[in-house]
Amino acid sequence: MTFAEKLAWDDTVLPFQLDRSDIRGRVARLDGVLDGVLRQHAYPPGVEALVAEMTLLTALIGQTIKLRWKLQLQVQSNGPVRMIATDYYGPSQEGEPARIRAYASYDADRLNDSAPFEQLGEGYFAIMIDQGRGMEPYKGITPLAGDSLSACAEAYFAQSEQLPTRFSLSFGRSTEGSGGEHWRAGGVMLQHMPKASPSISGGGSGEGGLLGAQDMLDDEEGEHWNRANILLDTVEELELIGPSVAPTDLLLRLFHEETPRVFDAQPVRFGCTCSEERVRQSLSIYSAKDIEKMTTEGGRVTADCQFCGAHYDLDPATLGFEGESGSGDEG
Template sequence: MSIGEQIAWDDTVLPFQLDNSDIRGRVARLDGALEKVLEKHAYPPLVEALVAEATLLTAIIGQTIKLRWKLSLQVRGDGPVRLIATDYYAPDEEGAPARIRAYASFDPDRLEQGAQAFSQIGKGYFAILIDQGPDMTPYQGITPLAGQSLSACAETYFAQSEQLPTRFALSFGRATLPGQSQAWRAGGVMLQHMPGNSDAPTRDAAEQAENWNRANMLLDTVEELELIGPHVGPPELLARLFHEEAPRVYDPQAVHFGCSCSEDKVRSTLSIYSAKDIATMTTPEGTVTADCQFCGAHYVMDPATLGFEGKDG
């Protein structure tokens, strides 16, 4: 595979279908988008790993759902890692990239160095929130944290909330390509058993179960380096894993890092406060400041223009 072919599959999600098995799926590759998510913060390695896994899951799940606006993944726990939050924004127009962002809130003094990353979340819940925009009722599905990874939680979520058998195989970490500095790479495959395929004859329950088990066994043979690339492209990976299942690929979706924060949104948030409230937020330098937890953007504003009594309120 040439360098050009490697780059072509970076930061993409490739939808596919296994025509012989009534199974759909996604192959995702993230590199630059994930690097930009993580470079905004100086997370400890344990937290970096959790944010990387959550970002990869969000890219795969977000592309699965026909979104008009945004899908969010939230993980909350009572352990040292209190919150992991990600957002996937659907493309603004045909052919445009989707946008993704993520961050984590954690207590550095409570982190157990050398522990399994997932254990640092503790007890809590895994949630998917879908916001289709104005005049649409948001959807929220929640399931308790279970298993030994965020991907296991996602599998439980789909089994319980959507009644769809779902499987993930993920790989992520820092890698060094020839001639390049060390950077984050991530890749994964999602399989999802569908009720039926209009392009194939109806199969009975026993045959569907057999097909699902076979696809899972084939996915178990995937190697981590095949998932993250860059030397095996997603179409080649599907051919290696599922050749006899008749894989059919669709148009890939590009995924870029992108944040939706802006000064106007900060001002809108602060418009619910009075001038007295704004005064308590004012720094000794006479300004009100705000930082975006996702991208690190820093906003500095004149308190006289804020709140519902401000000039712009």
Template sequence: MTLGAQLAWDDTVLPFQLDQSGIRGRVARLDGVLEQVLKQHDYPPLIEALVAEAALLTALIGQAIKLRWKLSLQIRGNGPARLIATDYYGPQADGEPARIRAYASYDAEALDLTAQPFSQIGAGYLAVMLDQGEGMVPYQGFTPIAGGSLSACAETYFAQSEQIPTRFSLSFGQSTEPGRVSHWRGGGVMLQHMPQTGGVAAEGGSGEGGLLTHADILSGEASEDWNRANLLLDTVEEMELIGPTVAPTELLVRLFHEEGPRVFDAQPVRFGCSCSEDKVRNTMSIYSQKDIAKMTAAHGMVTADCQFCGAHYELDPKTLGFEGKNG
């Protein structure tokens, strides 16, 4: 594959369908997006890995939902990795890119840098939140932290909350391609069976703690189709997922050529943050001047930093709060 073709697939999500088995999916390739997300902070490697995995999941799930505005994932635990948060902003118009941002909050002193990243989350939950914009009721769904990876948690969420069999296969890490500076790359495949009628096939979940898994939902011919597609997905290699030498279309042919893969228009994805001075002012508008005074730094200004992109704001306290001159 030429460099031009490689770059054309970077930072895209490609929707596809397997016509022989009623299964849809997405192939994600994140290059510059992951690099920009992670360079905003000096995270330890295991926190970088959790953020990278969450960003890939967000790109795949966000593109699979017809969004008017925003999808958010939050992973909260009682371990040293306290919070991983991501946002996916749907494209504002046809042809425009979607935008992703992400950050992590963690206890640096409590982190076990030799441990598996997922183990540092501890007990907690993964939350999926949909904000469809003004006039729409926000949606929130939760699933326990279980299964050994964030991908497994997301699969459980779709099985428990949506009764939609879903699989993820992800790979991510530092790329050391010849002639290029070391940088982050990630890729993944998401499979989903078309929604079924008639309820869940299994009476109890086979997952950790009795949770439903993707394998518990289907029966009969649909189950056979799903299992076959999953066996094929299990043959994928990490470098095929990440690229850059294997195009997403070529990957689909390698994995699912007998299933009749059909692709649709790819969605470009970019790093993007929605923070602004106006939003900071709006957040401060609920406070009195007495409260604002407590937030004022020694140099006489109120400061605020965006956890996602690192933007720094310095505001005159006299213009803040519901009593401010511009409030």
């Protein structure tokens, strides 16, 4: 693969379908997106790995949402890593990139040498979809389960959507010929096509009674699903991350007997929606007395975006519902 071809596949999500098996999927490659997410914070290695995995899951899952919709993935736990939140903003128009942002909240003094997922403790994995003004947001929640965030996402789709789902992910720091080190990630998502009316009763056969693929598929469907998963098990980490193997070549290598069919790739970029206007709007519900409590000794009100690190320094006299109109603030 040439350097230009490598760049063409970086920060894209390629949807595909296995016509023989009634399975759909996506291949994602992230480079600049992860750099944009992680360089905003000096996360410890374990937290950094969790944020990278969550960002990759967000890219793979988010590709299905429609124009101008917003997808959010969130983990809440009682462990050292209290929360991980990611946002996926669908393109404003066809052909434009989607935008992803992410951050984590953690107690540094509680982190230990255990595997990254073990820093989470008990909690839940949630997916929220905002379809825009006038529409009720959708939210689904499942307990943290398994030994990875991808296992939690698989459990979510089984419980909330009754869709057998499989992720194979790889992510980490990459060193290229120039000697520079940066994050790269890649992954494949497989998902059985939805049934018209799935009928599932009772608990599942998985951990804690959670549903598994065998609980949702008949014999023939289960055979197809198992075959696709066995093929996916042969994937190598370097094939997932790239950059030497194009996603189309990877699909042919893995699933050529399943008749893979690809669709248009979706570009993704790191992007944050914070702005001074949004900060002012969020503070517009407060009185002058409330704003005074937020004012620093230097006579300013400050705010920092947890996603992108942007810093806002505002004149308290212009804030709140009693503030002076306009935002002509040169502080």
